[in-house]
Amino acid sequence: MKLLTTLLAAVALTSAAMAKDIELLNVSYDPTRELYVDYNAAFSAYWKAKTGDTVIIKQSHGGSGKQARSVIDGLKADVVTLALAADVDAIYENARLLPQDWQKRLPNNSAPYTSTIVFLVRKGNPLNIKDWDDLVKKGVTIVTPNPKTSGGARWNYLAAWGYALKKYGSDDKAKEFVGKLFKNVPVLDSGARGATTTFVQRGIGDVAISWENEAYLAVKEFGADKFEIVVPSVSILAEPTVSVVDKVAKKKGTTEVAKAYLEYLYSDEGQEIAARNFYRPRNEQILAKYSANFAKIELFTIDDLFGGWAKAQKTHFADGGVFDEIYLKK
Amino acid sequence: MRTIPSAVRTALVTAITAVGLTTSTLHAQAASQDDLNALREQIRQLDQKLRALERNTEIKDETAAAEAKKQAKITFTDKGIGFTSADGANYLKLHGLVQVDNRSFVGGQAGPNNNDAFLIRRARLIFEGGFAKNYEYLIVPEFGGTSGNGTLTLLDAYINLNYNPQYQIRAGRFREPVGLEQLQSDAVAFFAERSVVSQFVPNRDIGVQLWGDLFNNTLGYAAGLFNGVPDGTSNGTNTDGNNDKNFAARLFAQPFKNDKDSFFAGLGFGVGGSIGKENNNAGGLTSSYKTDGQQTWFGYNAATTAAPVTSGAVANGNVSRISPQAYFYKGPVGLMAEYVVSSVEARNVRTTAPAATNKQQLQNTAWQVSAGYVLTGEDASYKGVTPATNFSFADGTWGAFEVVARVEHADIDDGAFAGPAATRLANINTSASGLTAYGVGLNWYLSKTVRASFDYFHTQFDLAPGAAPAPTAVIAHDENAFVTRLQLTF
Numbered sequence: 001m002k003l004l005t006t007l008l009a010a011v012a013l014t015s016a017a018m019a020k021d022i023e024l025l026n027v028s029y030d031p032t033r034e035l036y037v038d039y040n041a042a043f044s045a046y047w048k049a050k051t052g053d054t055v056i057i058k059q060s061h062g063g064s065g066k067q068a069r070s071v072i073d074g075l076k077a078d079v080v081t082l083a084l085a086a087d088v089d090a091i092y093e094n095a096r097l098l099p100q101d102w103q104k105r106l107p108n109n110s111a112p113y114t115s116t117i118v119f120l121v122r123k124g125n126p127l128n129i130k131d132w133d134d135l136v137k138k139g140v141t142i143v144t145p146n147p148k149t150s151g152g153a154r155w156n157y158l159a160a161w162g163y164a165l166k167k168y169g170s171d172d173k174a175k176e177f178v179g180k181l182f183k184n185v186p187v188l189d190s191g192a193r194g195a196t197t198t199f200v201q202r203g204i205g206d207v208a209i210s211w212e213n214e215a216y217l218a219v220k221e222f223g224a225d226k227f228e229i230v231v232p233s234v235s236i237l238a239e240p241t242v243s244v245v246d247k248v249a250k251k252k253g254t255t256e257v258a259k260a261y262l263e264y265l266y267s268d269e270g271q272e273i274a275a276r277n278f279y280r281p282r283n284e285q286i287l288a289k290y291s292a293n294f295a296k297i298e299l300f301t302i303d304d305l306f307g308g309w310a311k312a313q314k315t316h317f318a319d320g321g322v323f324d325e326i327y328l329k330k
Numbered sequence: 331m332r333t334i335p336s337a338v339r340t341a342l343v344t345a346i347t348a349v350g351l352t353t354s355t356l357h358a359q360a361a362s363q364d365d366l367n368a369l370r371e372q373i374r375q376l377d378q379k380l381r382a383l384e385r386n387t388e389i390k391d392e393t394a395a396a397e398a399k400k401q402a403k404i405t406f407t408d409k410g411i412g413f414t415s416a417d418g419a420n421y422l423k424l425h426g427l428v429q430v431d432n433r434s435f436v437g438g439q440a441g442p443n444n445n446d447a448f449l450i451r452r453a454r455l456i457f458e459g460g461f462a463k464n465y466e467y468l469i470v471p472e473f474g475g476t477s478g479n480g481t482l483t484l485l486d487a488y489i490n491l492n493y494n495p496q497y498q499i500r501a502g503r504f505r506e507p508v509g510l511e512q513l514q515s516d517a518v519a520f521f522a523e524r525s526v527v528s529q530f531v532p533n534r535d536i537g538v539q540l541w542g543d544l545f546n547n548t549l550g551y552a553a554g555l556f557n558g559v560p561d562g563t564s565n566g567t568n569t570d571g572n573n574d575k576n577f578a579a580r581l582f583a584q585p586f587k588n589d590k591d592s593f594f595a596g597l598g599f600g601v602g603g604s605i606g607k608e609n610n611n612a613g614g615l616t617s618s619y620k621t622d623g624q625q626t627w628f629g630y631n632a633a634t635t636a637a638p639v640t641s642g643a644v645a646n647g648n649v650s651r652i653s654p655q656a657y658f659y660k661g662p663v664g665l666m667a668e669y670v671v672s673s674v675e676a677r678n679v680r681t682t683a684p685a686a687t688n689k690q691q692l693q694n695t696a697w698q699v700s701a702g703y704v705l706t707g708e709d710a711s712y713k714g715v716t717p718a719t720n721f722s723f724a725d726g727t728w729g730a731f732e733v734v735a736r737v738e739h740a741d742i743d744d745g746a747f748a749g750p751a752a753t754r755l756a757n758i759n760t761s762a763s764g765l766t767a768y769g770v771g772l773n774w775y776l777s778k779t780v781r782a783s784f785d786y787f788h789t790q791f792d793l794a795p796g797a798a799p800a801p802t803a804v805i806a807h808d809e810n811a812f813v814t815r816l817q818l819t820f
Contacts, residue, residue, distance in 0.1 A: 187385045189389060203381060
């Protein structure tokens with residue numbers, strides 16, 4: 001017994017001596033700060049219990065497009081958790097830091113949680129905003145970030161376009177509608193968090209087109225006595241995607257833990273954390289548990305109306321695309 | 331017809347008037363409220379426009395600041411012109427050095443080849459750069475000196491691999507790590523001309539060297555393999571005269587460097603040396619040793635350069651140098667001292683009658699002690715003096731002044747003059763067996779980039795036994811040389 005105790009102590013000491021400190025850099029989009037504060041603490045505890053290693057996760061946040069550009073230009077991200085697949089695709093196309101088929105590596109096309117686009121208005125909804133059509137009325141000022149730099153802004157734009165396409169039946173009408181919408185936009189922040197700050201703290205605008213999770217966070221943080229959420233009749237299913245940045249992780253020797261970090265987003269704990277931070281979890285049971293947090297809304301996907309991100313990015317957001325035509329004309 | 335009683339009429343009129351007045355007041359009030367609301371809305375819209383304007387200005391500034399970080403930086407200072415990439419990993423610095431001298435000899439004692447003259451002593455562009463933080467280079471074309479005769483020379487050209495400041499690898503053409511004064515920058519030495527010691531150590535050579543600074547920069551080391559050059563000369567042919575390579579190494583300690591309160595913080599001492607072999611190499615012996623006035627006071631008898639050598643002195647055997655060295659700087663005071671022994675196995679082979687061989691193991695020695703004092707109080711240092719103010723008539727400032735003094739001595743091994751005249755290694759009538767020189771000078775630092783020097787050197791020659799130099803020979807008289815210089819460096 002004494003020998004066994006001694007042996008066990010020796011093994012424990014040896015393991016402790018061999019335990020490593022590992023650092024990961026998660027380059028994420030703008031509004032996920034609170035989510036990853038909670039998630040990183042949970043993952044670190046999980047990994048420590050499983051392997052004995054200490055994982056320190058550093059975060060970088062900003063407009064999704066800008067963040068992708070930073071990684072392409074050399075920011076040493078072990079993982080990216082960006083607003084949309086097109087930004088992760090850009091990392092492949094411009095720098096080959098991850099494989100072309102990265103999206104197939106994790107469930108649900110590497111989108112562990114979803115969100116949608118809603119409206120955040122001032123308490124009392126003084127302009128009586130109910131749906132997308134109200135946003136294009138004269139005298140309504142809208143806050144939405146810049147689609148050239150923000151993934152959230154691209155979801156906003158496509159949500160508006162999709163609404164107009166469904167209602168008015170043609171791309172020309174949709175373009176006209178979105179053009180009118182952007183005429184009512186006085187400020188284009190570079191990221192979704194910046195836009196929320198512009199609306200909530202600077203008091204600019206009558207309505208902010210916002211990530212659903214961002215809108216809920218704003219109401220929670222600043223008070224239901226100041227803001228309320230308006231759910232439009234139809235919106236887009238936003239699918240933020242995640243990936244290991246293979247070449248960086250391999251060079252830093254963090255591939256195993258980076259993979260585990262993203263896989264844990266799909267675990268029950270990861271999905272609970274997402275739901276508590278107002279992201280719609282993929283896990284049906286956990287989604288049902290938090291269903292009161294999420295409005296019932298008719299959602300279309302990017303594949304449904306736009307043929308996927310690659311096509312949407314090229315048509316609308318590439319240099320000289322439809323957004324440039326709309327915005328320059330303004 | 332019945333009439334309305336007057337009291338009733340009065341009451342009716344009053345009532346109608348009252349109703350009329352009330353109605354018009356209500357209209358007025360309603361109109362005022364509408365105006366007020368319209369005003370409020372206008373103010374709200376103006377407020378929104380103002381906030382949006384402020385926010386857009388902030389976004390523009392943030393974007394401009396982010397873009398500025400991505401731009402390469404260009405700087406233009408007294409340290410040169412610099413181009414640096416946004417991430418700092420790649421850079422190019424352009425420096426320059428121009429020295430315009432006047433050499434004058436008191437008493438018309440210039441030798442046959444050296445008259446009083448103005449000359450461009452040095453004129454060079456210095457390209458210093460680096461890539462990816464670890465790879466550095468230096469390229470220095472020289473337009474002055476002997477190149478001023480129309481031939482551009484390449485002074486330095488090397489690549490430095492710097493993964494760790496303690497262990498760096500340099501390859502190319504650069505100064506061999508031996509002499510203390512020789513390794514000092516051309517722009518910052520005490521005097522316009524280096525001492526005789528620097529002529530007994532190698533100058534620039536082509537090779538590869540491992541070097542670095544250890545123990546918190548208190549010990550510098552360098553060790554390298556080179557083609558091998560004679561005393562005081564540089565490799566100008568891009569070739570090696572034989573297959574053997576020379577090994578050169580140096581250790582230099584500054585043990586109190588990091589203790590700013592220590593009296594000896596500015597003390598440095600060390601030793602440098604080289605060893606190699608020259609095999610019947612006509613180019614293995616120095617072409618000449620020169621005075622401070624740059625006149626030749628010693629030279630080996632010239633060998634025929636085409637192999638096989640049929641006459642003249644050649645290096646043929648071991649070649650080595652050892653040079654203990656030290657400096658001390660404290661406030662405005664600077665001191666430097668060096669000693670060198672330059673050993674060479676040499677011979678003079680004469681194949682034409684009378685055929686003879688004269689082999690000698692020569693040990694030539696030299697030493698120097700220099701001192702400087704910055705009169706205006708700035709700190710002296712191995713890297714030069716930085717004036718606290720610039721010379722300016724308008725501001726009444728004068729820059730910095732430094733007085734300098736030096737004593738130096740060289741001794742040629744008696745073996746250089748041994749044997750019959752036909753096979754001596756050196757000519758006793760044109761080469762001295764030694765010299766002693768004294769120098770005093772004043773350096774005026776007009777700014778960080780401009781320096782004027784005023785130096786006077788007095789040189790006495792020792793002659794070999796039996797020497798009878800011609801009256802016009804350099805070694806026939808003491809040399810009194812004034813060397814003045816105007817220098818621009820950036």
